Amino acid sequence: MTTLSKLSKDLIGVLLLVLFGYCFLFVDINTNDLAIPASLLNVNSIFLSIVLEAIPFILLGVFASALIQVFVSEELIQRLIPKNPYIALLPAILVSALLPVCECAIIPVIRRLLKKGMPLHIGIVILVGAPILNPVVFAATFY
Template sequence: MVTFLQLNTIFLSMIMEAIPFILLGVMISGLIQTFLSERWIARMLPQNRYVSSLLGCGVGLFFPACECGIVPITKRLLRKGVPLHAGIAFMLTGPIINPIVLFSTYIAFGNDWRMVLVRAGMAIVVAYATAIAVSFLYPKLPLRQAELASAEIAAASDLSVPAQASLKRRLYDVMLHAIDEFFSVGKYLVLGAFIAASMQTFIPTSALMNLGHTPVTASLVMIGLAFIMSLCSEADAFIASSFRGTFSIGSLSAFLVFGPMIDIKNTLMLLAVFRGKFVIVLITLVAGITLVSSLIVGRLLG
C-alpha cells in the first residue's frame, strides 16, 4: 500500500510539473505554425551548419520551455524547414539555458554563479557538438513516415493561415494547432511519467549511488539518475544540490545537463517524432559528450 502511494505521488507530481510547460510548448508551436512562413525561416537562418547550430543553441534563451514542451516546438520548426542540426541544438539547450532554469540553479546552489555558468556552458558545448555530429550523420530528416509526409507537404506549400486573414481567424488557428499538439504529446507524457515513477519507486537510489567511486562511474551514475528521475528542468537543480556532499562538481554537472536533454518522458516523445535508430544515436551522442565534458569540468574545478 505504501509503495502504491509513493508511486502515485511521484507520478502525479511529474504530471503536474510538466503540464504547464507542455501547454506553453504547444501554444508556441501553434504560433510558429500560424505566423511563421517557410520563406521567412529560410531567409533568417544561415546556410552554414556551424553558424546555424550555434544560433540554435542561443534561441533557448527566449523560450522558457522544459524538456517536455520543447519537443512539439522542435517538431514544428523542422516541419517549417529549419535544418535538423539547428533544431537539435535548440531542443537540447532550450530546457537548460532559459532564464527560469538558470535562476533556479542560482538559488538552489546558494546564490553561486559558478554552477550556473558551468551548467549553461556545458549545455551549449554538448548541444553544439551533438548538433554538428548529427548534421554529418543525417543529411536528411530522420522523421517517422507520417511526420516526414507532413514535412514534405509543408515544404511544398505554406500551411500557415494567409497573411490577409483576420487576427481572430489566425488566433483561432493557433488554438486548433495547440489542442491537436497537446493530445498528440500528452499520451507520451503520461506513459513516460508512469515508467519514470515506477523506476524511482522500485529501484533504490542508494543502489546506484554505491557505484560512484571513481569520476567516470560517478558521472555515469548521475547520468543514470537524471534519466530515471525525469525531473522538470526548473526543479532538478534543487535535487542536484542535495548531492553536493556525495558527488563532485563534475558528476553534478552531468546530472544537470543530461537530465533536461534526455529523460524517460521526452525519449518517448522523441520516438513519436523521429525514427528509433536516430533516437538511439542521439541519446548515445548526448550521453558520451556529457560524460567527457563532466570529466573535464571535474578536472578543472574539482
C-alpha cells in the same frame, strides 16, 4: 478508417475518461482491504505529481507551437538560417537561450519548427540547449 469506427473509438475514449474522473473524485479505496503495498502508493503519488506539474509547461509549448504555425512561414525560416551548417549553430544557441520554455515545452516547438523546414541539427542544438541556457528555467530550477 470509417466514420463509424472513428466515432466508436472516440466514444470509448470519452467514456473511459468519464469513468476515470468518477473514480478519481468519488471512489474511496481503502488500502487496508486491498493490501496494496505502501511503495506502490508512493510511486502512484510521485507519478501523479510529476504529470500535474508538467501539464502547464506542455500547454505552454503547444501554445508557442501554435504561434509558430500561424506567424512563421517556411520562407522566413529558410531565409534566417545560414547555409553553412556550422555557422547555423550560433543562432540556434541564441534561440535556445531566449526561448522561455523548459524541457517539457520545447518538444512541441521543435517539432513545429522541423515541420516548417528547419534542419535537424539545429533542432537538436535548440532541444538540448534550451533547458540548460534559458535563464527562466535556470532560476526556476535554482529556487
